[in-house]
Amino acid sequence: MEAVLAGAISAALTRLGVGADPSRIGLERPARTDHGDWSTNAALVSAKGAGLPPRELAQQLAAELDGAGLPHLERTEVAGPGFVNLHMAPSWLHEVLAEVVREGVDGYACSDIGSGQTVNLEFVSANPTGPLHAGGGRWGAFGDSLARLFRRCGYATVTEYYVNDLGAQVLLFGQSLVARMAGEPVPDDGYHGEYVADWADELVAEMRAAGTADADISQLLEDAALEARHARIPVGTPPEARFAARWGIERALRDVRETLESMNVSFGHWQHESELAASGAMDDVFGRLRADNKIRSEADAEWLRTSEYGDDKDRVLYRSNGEPTYFLPDIAYHDAKFSLERFHQLQHHGATVHSATSSEVDLVIDVLGADHHGYVPRIAAAMQMLGHPAESYEAIVGQNVTLMRDGKVIELSKRTGTMVEVRELIDAVSPDVARFAFLLQSIDSRQTIDIDLLSAQAAENPVFYVQYAHARIASVARRAEADGVAPRPPAGTDLSPLTGDRELALLRALEVLPSVVEIALRERAPHKVTTWVRDLAAAFHGFYHDCPILHSEVPPEVRDARLCLTEGTRIGLAIGLDLLGVDAPEAM
RNA sequence: GCGCUUGUAGCUCAAUUGGACAGAGCAUCUGACUACGGAUCAGAAGGUUCGGGGUUCGAAUCCCUGCAAGCGCGCCA
Numbered sequence: 001m002e003a004v005l006a007g008a009i010s011a012a013l014t015r016l017g018v019g020a021d022p023s024r025i026g027l028e029r030p031a032r033t034d035h036g037d038w039s040t041n042a043a044l045v046s047a048k049g050a051g052l053p054p055r056e057l058a059q060q061l062a063a064e065l066d067g068a069g070l071p072h073l074e075r076t077e078v079a080g081p082g083f084v085n086l087h088m089a090p091s092w093l094h095e096v097l098a099e100v101v102r103e104g105v106d107g108y109a110c111s112d113i114g115s116g117q118t119v120n121l122e123f124v125s126a127n128p129t130g131p132l133h134a135g136g137g138r139w140g141a142f143g144d145s146l147a148r149l150f151r152r153c154g155y156a157t158v159t160e161y162y163v164n165d166l167g168a169q170v171l172l173f174g175q176s177l178v179a180r181m182a183g184e185p186v187p188d189d190g191y192h193g194e195y196v197a198d199w200a201d202e203l204v205a206e207m208r209a210a211g212t213a214d215a216d217i218s219q220l221l222e223d224a225a226l227e228a229r230h231a232r233i234p235v236g237t238p239p240e241a242r243f244a245a246r247w248g249i250e251r252a253l254r255d256v257r258e259t260l261e262s263m264n265v266s267f268g269h270w271q272h273e274s275e276l277a278a279s280g281a282m283d284d285v286f287g288r289l290r291a292d293n294k295i296r297s298e299a300d301a302e303w304l305r306t307s308e309y310g311d312d313k314d315r316v317l318y319r320s321n322g323e324p325t326y327f328l329p330d331i332a333y334h335d336a337k338f339s340l341e342r343f344h345q346l347q348h349h350g351a352t353v354h355s356a357t358s359s360e361v362d363l364v365i366d367v368l369g370a371d372h373h374g375y376v377p378r379i380a381a382a383m384q385m386l387g388h389p390a391e392s393y394e395a396i397v398g399q400n401v402t403l404m405r406d407g408k409v410i411e412l413s414k415r416t417g418t419m420v421e422v423r424e425l426i427d428a429v430s431p432d433v434a435r436f437a438f439l440l441q442s443i444d445s446r447q448t449i450d451i452d453l454l455s456a457q458a459a460e461n462p463v464f465y466v467q468y469a470h471a472r473i474a475s476v477a478r479r480a481e482a483d484g485v486a487p488r489p490p491a492g493t494d495l496s497p498l499t500g501d502r503e504l505a506l507l508r509a510l511e512v513l514p515s516v517v518e519i520a521l522r523e524r525a526p527h528k529v530t531t532w533v534r535d536l537a538a539a540f541h542g543f544y545h546d547c548p549i550l551h552s553e554v555p556p557e558v559r560d561a562r563l564c565l566t567e568g569t570r571i572g573l574a575i576g577l578d579l580l581g582v583d584a585p586e587a588m
Numbered sequence: 589g590c591g592c593u594u595g596u597a598g599c600u601c602a603a604u605u606g607g608a609c610a611g612a613g614c615a616u617c618u619g620a621c622u623a624c625g626g627a628u629c630a631g632a633a634g635g636u637u638c639g640g641g642g643u644u645c646g647a648a649u650c651c652c653u654g655c656a657a658g659c660g661c662g663c664c665a
Contacts (some may be wrong), residue, residue: 028623030607032609039607079608080608081607081645127665158628169665302664326665327665374630389634393634397592399593399659440613442602453599453614462613475624531603534612542629544628545629548624551624588627
């Protein structure tokens with residue numbers, strides 16, 4: 001419809017002899033329904049060029065559109081400074097509803113703007129040295145929903161979690177575990193959280209259960225096989241710390257994975273840094289950069305010339321002691337994400353045919369917390385140096401989340417060990433409430449989640465408002481079936497009885513979903529889906545309150561049309577809730 | 589000091605990226621059909637969109653400036 005109207009406006013302007021700038025002409029859904037179903041500013045932006053007062057040009061444009069014989073166009077009006085408002089007949093919305101029911105959950109509001117392009121999305125990637133914190137929950141909910149939006153819009157999508165299992169932090173984590181196992185104090189800059197003690201006990205118990213004598217435990221800790229996987233752990237590290245670190249990483253990852261999965265967040269691939277290191281990818285990338293003269297030596301260190309690509313200064317890849325910084329493996333990893341061959345290996349979700357117009361992955365996206373935003377220019381610079389187009393790497397920087405409990409903001413501190421885990425939030429409310437809460441607001445604004453408040457308001461939580469609408473519809477369908485009324489109305493249902501205010505409002509809400517999906521994707525803003533799904537639920541509850549469906553005094557043709565409307569609404573709710581990764585229940 | 593992000597109702601947040609009278613939820617107050625599921629619906633009240641300039645038909649949105657908050661600025665990750 002939008003395309004038809006836009007074409008008609010353009011043609012009308014041409015007939016009027018007005019040369020307009022297409023990029024400035026907008027066709028919008030007005031916020032107020034009395035401003036019509038569609039509205040264009042074409043006369044406003046073209047008036048100057050046409051040498052006419054805006055309202056006069058608007059009159060002419062309106063007359064042209066009235067005479068163009070456009071389908072469903074009821075009337076036009078000139079309003080305000082020179083808007084042309086287009087009022088559509090209900091038959092337009094009836095067609096939309098028929099389309100919704102015909103296409104269903106898997107078909108409606110699917111966009112083809114991705115047209116098979118490939119996207120790699122990395123998010124969370126929290127260091128595997130402990131349970132998941134609030135930020136991890138937010139990036140998980142955000143990244144997963146963004147991935148769902150990409151898929152619905154026709155992109156082949158791979159999601160990844162980068163497991164940082166090498167390096168100083170990992171070593172410290174291992175040392176902290178070992179200290180706890182031995183009943184010794186944790187190093188000052190180590191990990192002091194309670195969970196470390198718990199996990200240390202777990203590890204000892206595990207080894208004893210495996211039949212290891214206490215006297216042999218330290219011997220076993222010296223498993224040398226791990227050495228090769230820990231290239232970045234400095235030589236001279238006590239072997240037991242390496243063993244404990246290896247075990248601890250897997251323990252932490254299991255915890256992180258379970259927490260995320262309980263929120264319906266999953267990943268197509270968990271990329272261990274150690275595996276990347278073992279593959280020689282770091283050497284390969286370094287060699288390519290050196291061959292291209294992107295590396296310089298200074299003070300016994302090797303520097304990447306990122307300042308030539310927009311970074312504040314050059315960055316060290318190899319320290320003067322000969323060891324790489326974290327930056328080099330990160331470059332290798334991001335470079336690898338561009339590989340189409342790797343992409344297709346990781347794509348578990350069916351064989352999406354892609355256009356094969358490009359030789360590498362079209363879009364590589366990182367979702368990062370604000371505390372890492374300084375890292376973006378250097379990674380972007382490195383990607384350009386390796387020949388990846390500037391626009392194909394994208395970093396989405398989200399503001400941090402803080403959790404509140406007992407009226408106080410809970411500071412996350414590694415040193416004191418006072419941390420609040422996402423798990424705690426999920427246990428206090430529910431996975432759906434937690435995930436919905438994360439997706440309630442824009443990623444650009446800081447978020448404070450008050451666990452007590454969320455628990456106290458559990459009954460009137462917005463997610464239940466939406467889920468209740470879905471459950472109500474399911475209930476109506478059950479009732480209809482019990483009454484012997486067709487539970488899924490045939491596509492040929494006469495929808496013309498749907499002309500009441502509540503019915504039209506609900507139809508309008510349903511109609512905008514495809515554009516909401518596209519906008520939410522384009523703006524990387526899943527919270528727009530949250531806003532929309534609440535609007536749809538509100539429109540439904542209003543309809544449901546005022547419009548009886550199965551009452552005996554409702555004429556059959558009205559009943560059937562309304563049943564069709566509820567089915568369309570159910571489809572819309574199911575799509576929205578699926579994009580948000582939240583359950584759409586049949587009953588509550 | 590420099591950079592990124594943010595500042596909207598008492599509270600938590602939206603606002604079709606420059607559109608028309610800035611909207612929801614919570615909290616407060618007042619109401620509703622014997623109810624196909626009341627976890628619902630209707631209404632009231634609540635605003636100098638942080639302050640000050642500017643751009644134009646039109647600004648919460650863009651530009652300049654001041655204030656405030658978070659984050660970042662290492663041969664740490």
